[in-house]
Amino acid sequence: MNKKDKRAPAPPVALWGVGDWGVRTLDRLPTVFEETVKKVALNSDLQSLVLSSTPVKITAGEKSLSGSGTGGDRVRGEKAFAECRAAVRKELSGSGIVIVAAGLGGGIGSGAAPPLCRLAAELGLPVLALLTRPFEFEGKKRAANSREAVEALTAAGVSYLSFSLDRMLGRIEESAPCDRAFEYCDRLLDASLAAVISYLTVSPPLGGDQARLRNVFAPEGESVAITVQCDHPDKILASVKSAVTQLGLNPAELKSARGALLCVRAARLPTIAQLRPALDVLSRILGEQSELLFTVRQSSEPEDRIRVDLVIGGAEARAGRAPSVPLVFETGSLPPRQGKLPIGQEYRGAFSDTNPTLVDGEDLDIPTFIREGLNTG
Ligand SMILES: Nc1nc2c(ncn2[C@@H]2O[C@H](COP(=O)(O)OP(=O)(O)OP(=O)(O)O)[C@@H](O)[C@H]2O)c(=O)[nH]1
Numbered sequence: 161m162n163k164k165d166k167r168a169p170a171p172p173v174a175l176w177g178v179g180d181w182g183v184r185t186l187d188r189l190p191t192v193f194e195e196t197v198k199k200v201a202l203n204s205d206l207q208s209l210v211l212s213s214t215p216v217k218i219t220a221g222e223k224s225l226s227g228s229g230t231g232g233d234r235v236r237g238e239k240a241f242a243e244c245r246a247a248v249r250k251e252l253s254g255s256g257i258v259i260v261a262a263g264l265g266g267g268i269g270s271g272a273a274p275p276l277c278r279l280a281a282e283l284g285l286p287v288l289a290l291l292t293r294p295f296e297f298e299g300k301k302r303a304a305n306s307r308e309a310v311e312a313l314t315a316a317g318v319s320y321l322s323f324s325l326d327r328m329l330g331r332i333e334e335s336a337p338c339d340r341a342f343e344y345c346d347r348l349l350d351a352s353l354a355a356v357i358s359y360l361t362v363s364p365p366l367g368g369d370q371a372r373l374r375n376v377f378a379p380e381g382e383s384v385a386i387t388v389q390c391d392h393p394d395k396i397l398a399s400v401k402s403a404v405t406q407l408g409l410n411p412a413e414l415k416s417a418r419g420a421l422l423c424v425r426a427a428r429l430p431t432i433a434q435l436r437p438a439l440d441v442l443s444r445i446l447g448e449q450s451e452l453l454f455t456v457r458q459s460s461e462p463e464d465r466i467r468v469d470l471v472i473g474g475a476e477a478r479a480g481r482a483p484s485v486p487l488v489f490e491t492g493s494l495p496p497r498q499g500k501l502p503i504g505q506e507y508r509g510a511f512s513d514t515n516p517t518l519v520d521g522e523d524l525d526i527p528t529f530i531r532e533g534l535n536t537g
């Protein structure tokens with residue numbers, strides 16, 4: 161065995177945060193992933209890198225940008241990446257699967273994420289990207305940056321989950337304060353990322369199959385995600401139904417989605433009997449060609465807090481806001497009488513077992529709107 165062989169093996173996942181949002185996402189990653197994820201922050205903005213707790217940081221565009229942002233210029237972002245390409249290559253070598261997280265719309269995220277993914281692929285590394293597309297209210301320039309970046313990634317054959325922030329925002333009331341809107345989106349995105357990493361870092365058969373996960377990450381279409389919680393493993397089925405309801409996808413969209421990833425986080429792992437009905441429901445509403453993946457993760461939370469994350473990949477793209485579904489906010493304590501929506505809490509949808517679902521005497525577990533396509537938005 162030579163010296164090189166004695167090194168500790170690389171963590172199975174290399175998570176790259178690109179641009180300001182990407183770097184902040186790294187910092188929010190739950191500590192439970194510390195040993196299985198190598199984090200790398202890539203940004204041109206020195207302030208963002210200095211503030212980040214991520215141990216490995218690469219400054220893009222040291223010469224051309226001197227530590228500042230790109231000012232939303234995608235071409236500058238691409239050039240900045242070219243300047244640090246050698247450092248990136250060095251950091252990538254020997255990696256496990258590479259996940260690139262970037263908020264598209266700005267200059268670095270949109271300009272550097274595509275060449276980073278391409279470089280990783282050239283090095284023979286499996287690559288997945290987790291991307292957000294900007295809110296419509298951020299303007300046309302950011303929309304164009306995002307569109308061009310998505311086109312570049314698609315052309316390079318990169319598998320990605322691409323979340324429309326507008327679509328996510330459609331789920332919360334218009335009266336929600338702006339900062340809370342971003343925060344709400346971040347919670348869903350963080351949960352999606354954690355679900356993906358959980359799946360990748362759990363041994364088969366409960367995860368770890370990169371090729372199957374790639375089936376959910378589509379080189380086209382949109383991703384949608386939802387997080388719900390319940391207080392007993394017997395309620396996982398109801399939670400999954402609630403999650404599906406809140407996704408706001410109509411039956412045709414669900415059938416044509418590329419795939420779904422369900423992640424259950426609980427202090428005590430659920431039994432097959434508790435999990436299977438939920439998977440059966442998903443299996444029935446997804447199409448024959450859709451991938452259905454699930455994983456379970458032990459969490460240090462109280463026994464009565466079971467979290468269910470559902471991520472759908474490759475759904476049909478929709479313009480603008482998704483239709484709102486009425487939300488009932490689940491609160492640990494009484495909500496304040498006035499002020500902000502308790503967006504920091506997890507959500508419960510309108511669906512419950514008491515909703516009318518009796519049509520045709522079949523598929524009784526599926527909410528009415530899923531069966532009848534009423535929610536075509
Ligand atoms: N959900 C969420 N999205 C964000 C947040 N900050 C930025 N974004 C989204 O990410 C996009 C890119 O923003 P940044 O990451 O700040 O941009 P950047 O890649 O650093 O680009 P430049 O600073 O222009 O070089 C924005 O257009 C938003 O759509 C946030 O805190 N939460």
Ligand SMILES: [Mg+2]
Nearest residue numbers: 179180205229
């Ligand atoms: Mg920036």
